[in-house]
Structure formats: structure tokens, C-alpha cells
Amino acid sequence: MDNTNRMNFDMNKEKKRFLLFLVVGIVLLFITFCLSLIAGRYKMSLNQLVNAIFTSDASFDTERSVIMLLRLPRSISAILVGAALSVSGLIYQELFQNKLVSPDLLGVSSGAGFGAALAIILGASMLYVGLIAFVFGLLTVALTLGIAKLFSKNTALILLLSGVVVSGFMSSALSMVKFFADQETTLAQITFWLMGSFEYAKMEDLKLLFPLIFIGTTTLVVLRNRINVIALGREDAKASGVSYDVYKYILIVISTLLTAISISFYGVISWIGLVIPHIVRLAVGRQTQFTIPITIVFGGIFMLLADIICRAFTASEIPISAITGLIGTPIFIAILFLKKQVVKLDD
Amino acid sequence: MINLKNIKFKYKNNAYDVINDVTLNIKKNTINVLLGLNACGKTTLLKIMNGLLKPQHGVVEIDGENIISMSHVERAKKMSFVLQRQNIASDFTVFNYLAIGYTNSLKFYEQPTSSQKEKVVAIAEEFGIGNLLNRLLDELSGGQLQMVSICKALIQDSEIILLDEPTSALDMRNQNKVLSTLKRIAEETNKTIIITTHNPNHALYLKANVVIMNKGKIINEGNSEKLITKETLTEIYGNDICYSNELDYNEVSFK
Numbered sequence: 001m002d003n004t005n006r007m008n009f010d011m012n013k014e015k016k017r018f019l020l021f022l023v024v025g026i027v028l029l030f031i032t033f034c035l036s037l038i039a040g041r042y043k044m045s046l047n048q049l050v051n052a053i054f055t056s057d058a059s060f061d062t063e064r065s066v067i068m069l070l071r072l073p074r075s076i077s078a079i080l081v082g083a084a085l086s087v088s089g090l091i092y093q094e095l096f097q098n099k100l101v102s103p104d105l106l107g108v109s110s111g112a113g114f115g116a117a118l119a120i121i122l123g124a125s126m127l128y129v130g131l132i133a134f135v136f137g138l139l140t141v142a143l144t145l146g147i148a149k150l151f152s153k154n155t156a157l158i159l160l161l162s163g164v165v166v167s168g169f170m171s172s173a174l175s176m177v178k179f180f181a182d183q184e185t186t187l188a189q190i191t192f193w194l195m196g197s198f199e200y201a202k203m204e205d206l207k208l209l210f211p212l213i214f215i216g217t218t219t220l221v222v223l224r225n226r227i228n229v230i231a232l233g234r235e236d237a238k239a240s241g242v243s244y245d246v247y248k249y250i251l252i253v254i255s256t257l258l259t260a261i262s263i264s265f266y267g268v269i270s271w272i273g274l275v276i277p278h279i280v281r282l283a284v285g286r287q288t289q290f291t292i293p294i295t296i297v298f299g300g301i302f303m304l305l306a307d308i309i310c311r312a313f314t315a316s317e318i319p320i321s322a323i324t325g326l327i328g329t330p331i332f333i334a335i336l337f338l339k340k341q342v343v344k345l346d347d
Numbered sequence: 348m349i350n351l352k353n354i355k356f357k358y359k360n361n362a363y364d365v366i367n368d369v370t371l372n373i374k375k376n377t378i379n380v381l382l383g384l385n386a387c388g389k390t391t392l393l394k395i396m397n398g399l400l401k402p403q404h405g406v407v408e409i410d411g412e413n414i415i416s417m418s419h420v421e422r423a424k425k426m427s428f429v430l431q432r433q434n435i436a437s438d439f440t441v442f443n444y445l446a447i448g449y450t451n452s453l454k455f456y457e458q459p460t461s462s463q464k465e466k467v468v469a470i471a472e473e474f475g476i477g478n479l480l481n482r483l484l485d486e487l488s489g490g491q492l493q494m495v496s497i498c499k500a501l502i503q504d505s506e507i508i509l510l511d512e513p514t515s516a517l518d519m520r521n522q523n524k525v526l527s528t529l530k531r532i533a534e535e536t537n538k539t540i541i542i543t544t545h546n547p548n549h550a551l552y553l554k555a556n557v558v559i560m561n562k563g564k565i566i567n568e569g570n571s572e573k574l575i576t577k578e579t580l581t582e583i584y585g586n587d588i589c590y591s592n593e594l595d596y597n598e599v600s601f602k
Contacts, residue, residue, distance in 0.1 A: 240451065
């Protein structure tokens with residue numbers, strides 16, 4: 001019995017699986033990216049895309065403009081935001097040892113939503129709406145952490161409950177702002193912002209978005225082995241030689257910043273932070289050494305696909321959260337069902 | 348090796364000291380049992396030794412160095428800790444869980460190397476749990492989980508192993524398996540082992556140095572065969588203690 005199992009044990013099995021999914025993921029990301037550049041209300045063929053990018057032929061100027069001014073920044077933004085929100089979700093789930101946690105747990109989304117709505121009714125420009133949303137997102141998280149600190153037992157559960165309370169408060173404050181908003185103009189704008197969109201993505205955005213998300217996600221990739229130990233919980237992590245409390249705050253700050261930056265640029269985008277980590281764990285297992293890089297790639301693909309659907313099939317743009325929710329829910333149910341099957345097979 | 352000097356510890360919002368002026372010296376290459384009733388402060392003392400809890404008064408020194416001034420990595424190199432509750436992160440495979448034992452030798456950006464992974468497999472096989480490597484932690488029985496946790500402590504390769512009630516949730520066969528494993532580790536390696544238990548028979552079986560605790564204080568300390576007498580046990584457990592030495596080792600039971 002022992003010998004058979006010993007012979008069957010392949011310590012590199014998970015790594016091989018990870019490399020396979022990484023290669024497949026990168027290829028899929030590239031294909032989706034190309035698709036994203038040609039999909040939209042202005043119809044374009046693959047041939048036109050290649051000519052517009054790789055030649056200076058003036059007959060493709062219109063295509064070139066559409067790609068460079070609209071679709072390229074939009075597609076890159078979608079990949080970055082998809083990666084940022086998904087990996088934040090994964091980190092929160094590992095940190096709080098709860099698979100139902102997503103980035104907005106500590107109140108980032110509700111805080112940012114309130115901030116944006118307030119800025120919109122005060123007549124601020126889009127730049128300030130994003131900035132105020134970002135500041136309120138961070139302030140809300142600070143409030144959540146502050147309330148949790150007041151309790152003598154500052155456990156993960158207290159932090160979760162504190163997040164629920166603060167989010168609830170911010171949602172009520174948001175309702176008040178919406179109540180005072182002008183139904184014809186600002187209310188529609190607030191509602192649209194609360195459902196997220198890449199419609200107004202510009203090359204300018206990437207100057208800030210790219211370095212911040214790149215630094216944040218790269219740090220998480222570098223720390224991937226330590227995050228695995230953190231996922232064991234406070235005492236086990238400390239006894240294994242990891243400064244749990246230091247890493248906990250580093251991870252909360254990075255994940256919150258990644259989420260707040262994404263929201264402040266393109267509004268609230270739901271579901272992705274919950275669904276993608278689950279898909280990834282089903283594919284490559286539990287180890288964060290493997291799940292973090294794959295989540296970044298798969299998050300990008302998912303967001304690109306959702307954005308393509310938002311703009312390619314209807315005359316006017318569909319808000320992105322509507323699509324991520326509509327795709328995310330059945331996928332999530334399918335994952336739960338698949339997990340049940342896996343357990344049955346193992347039995 | 349481990350010196351505890353005048354340790355006092357109180358949990359926040361608690362009126363009394365859970366550990367009340369404890370001074371203790373644990374010698375190298377010995378097997379030690381902290382014995383006492385539930386809530387007498389055994390686990391708290393173990394956590395203080397490991398630096399997981401910081402006492403309000405007193406010092407813990409490992410080879411002359413204050414534990415509080417040591418980093419987590421330095422502590423983990425000196426000591427491994429087998430926690431009582433191991434029911435978290437249950438979707439880790441046994442192999443991946445064991446590999447975490449190497450964390451103290453890795454920098455924050457490093458992954459376990461291939462040779463470390465091979466060593467995990469070799470140690471697990473030698474330890475008799477090679478057949479469990481593919482399994483998830485939550486598929487294991489209590490006894491298997493305890494053996495896996497002890498094996499992880501061996502992989503961590505520290506001089507001291509602390510175990511918090513390693514037999515508390517186990518049936519008699521598994522209790523025996525865990526205790527005989529600890530006895531073997533103590534005999535074959537030069538590790539210092541400290542376990543907590545509320546069962547005096549475990550201390551007798553291990554022929555351990557016994558530290559008897561009651562209400563946060565050490566009431567007696569010494570060799571198990573000399574120390575575990577009817578008088579000392581009556582002081583802890585009450586009058587209905589029954590003590591027999593008909594077996595190959597003494598046994599304590601209730602009337």
C-alpha cells in the first residue's frame with residue numbers, strides 16, 4: 001500500500017499543471033486581447049487590425065485611430081483592472097481564511113461609491129470624481145481597521161464584521177446622496193458609475209494605472225510563498241517563522257490600493273474578485289505560489305471578455321458589473337457543483 | 348536551554364494572572380511534560396515559551412537570548428510548535444503543508460527548492476506517512492493529522508519541539524502511536540521536547556521530566572517516576588485517585 005502510493009506521488013505534479021495553465025492562459029489572453037481590438041461598433045477584420053498596426057498605409061488611418069485612441073487603452077485598462085481586482089480577491093480570501101470574501105469586504109467599494117456620488121452631485125470633473133472616490137475608499141478601510149482595533153480580540157472575524165458595519169453605513173450615506181441627486185442628470189451618472197465601465201478609458205489613464213497595478217501585483221507575486229504560510233493563520237504562521245501581523249497589514253494595504261485604484265478609474269466592478277480565485281483554485285490547487293500568477297492572467301482574460309460583451313453586441317454600452325454579474329453567477333454555481341463532484345470522486 | 352524567570356501573564360480583561368510568577372529551567376536533550384488540569388495555564392506557558400504571547404512580567408531566554416528580541420525566523424529555527432487545533436487551511440495537501448516546515452530557512456521571496464521537496468518526501472516516508480502525501484489535511488483522521496503535524500515540526504529541524512496536548516483528541520491506539528513516536532524522537536535525536544497534557548500516565552510512559560502546574564503556578568517539578576505519587580496527584584485531582592504499579596510502568600486511574 002505504502003509502496004504503491006509512494007511510486008504514485010509526483011512532487012512536481014502541481015508545478016507542471018501550473019505551467020500548463022500559465023502557458024494556456026497567456027495564449028488565451030493574447031487571443032482575447034486581439035479580439036478586443038477588433039470587436040466593437042466599428043467593425044474591423046483581423047487583416048485590417050494587422051495593417052493598421054504594422055503598416056503606415058494611410059487607407060487604414062480610421063482603424064488606426066479607433067485602435068490607438070479607443071480600443072488599445074480600453075483593452076489594456078481592462079486587463080490591468082481585471083488582474084488587480086481578481087488578485088485582491090484571492091489575497092483577501094487567503095488572509096481571512098474565508099472563500100466568500102472579496103475586495104470590497106473592508107468597505108472599499110461602498111466608500112469609493114459614496115465619494116464618487118458626492119463628487120458627482122457637487123459637479124466635480126471626472127478626474128476629481130476618481131480622486132475623491134479613491135480617497136473615500138481608503139478612508140473607509142481605515143475606519144474599518146480602526147473600529148476592529150477597538151475590540152480587545154482583534155481577530156479576522158471582528159475585522160470582517162467591522163467591514164460589514166462600515167459598508168452598511170456607507171451604503172446608507174450613498175442612498176442619501178442619490179436621494180438628493182438630480183433625477184435627469186446626476187442620478188443617471190451616479191448609477192452608471194456604480195456599475196462600472198471602461199467606455200471612457202484613455203491612454204492618459206495608463207500613466208498612473210499601469211505602474212501602480214504593476215508594482216502591486218508584482219509585490220504579491222514576489223511574496224507568494226509567504227502568503228501561503230499566512231493562509232495557515234496567525235499562530236501557525238508565526239511558529240513557522242513569519243511575522244504574521246506585518247504581512248497582514250502589507251497585504252491589506254496592497255489589496256485595498258489595487259481595488260481602490262481600479263474603482264476610482266472605472267467605477268465599481270463586482271463579482272470578479274470572488275469568481276476568478278475560485279476558478280483558479282479549481283484549476284491549479286491551493287498553493288498561492290501557483291494561484292497568484294494564474295489569477296492575474298485569468299482575471300485579465302475575464303475582464304476583457306466582459307468588456308467585449310459590453311460594447312460589441314448592443315447599440316449602447318452595457319455597464320460592466322451587469323455583465324460580470326451575469327457571467328459570474330452561473331460560473332460560481334458551476335464551480336460549487338464541480339467541487340462537489342471532485343469530492344465525490346475522491347471519496 | 349530554556350530559562351523562564353518570574354513569568355507573569357494576564358489576558359486582556361482578565362482579573363487574575365493565568366501564569367503567576369513561574370520560574371523554570373528546561374535542560375537540553377530532555378523530554379518534558381507540563382501536567383495539570385484544564386485551564387491551569389499549560390498552553391499559555393507553552394505559547395509564552397514560543398514567543399506567541401508576551402508576558403507582562405519576566406523573561407524567557409533560549410540559550411541565554413531573550414525570546415522577545417529574537418525575530419520570528421530566529422525563533423522558528425530554535426523551536427517548532429505543534430498547535431492543538433490544526434483544523435484550518437484544510438485544503439492544503441499533506442506534502443505542501445509539510446514543505447512549510449522549511450519556511451524558516453527561506454527568504455521572503457524564495458520558494459522551497461527541489462532538494463528540500465525531495466527531503467520532505469524522504470522524511471515523510473521515514474516517518475511512516477509517505478502514503479498520505481497526496482491527501483488533503485481535512486481528509487485525515489485526528490491521529491494522522493497529529494502525526495503530520497509532528498513530522499512538519501521535524502522538517503522545521505529545530506532543537507526544541509513544543510507540542511500542545513498532542514494526544515487530547517485521539518483514541519488510545521493513536522495516543523500510544525504519538526507518544527511512542529515522541530519517545531523515539533527523543534531517544535534517536537538530540538531534540539528537547541516539551542508537551543502539555545492532563546494525563547499523568549503520559550508523563551510516566553515517557554519517563555519525562557514533569558512540571559506539575561496548578562492555577563498558574565508550578566507546584567512541583569522532577570522525574571516522573573519520583574514525582575507522580577499519590578500525594579502530589581491528590582493535590583491536583585482530588586481524593587478519588589487510584590494508583591497502581593502492577594503493570595510494567597505505574598498507572599494512575601480513578602476509583
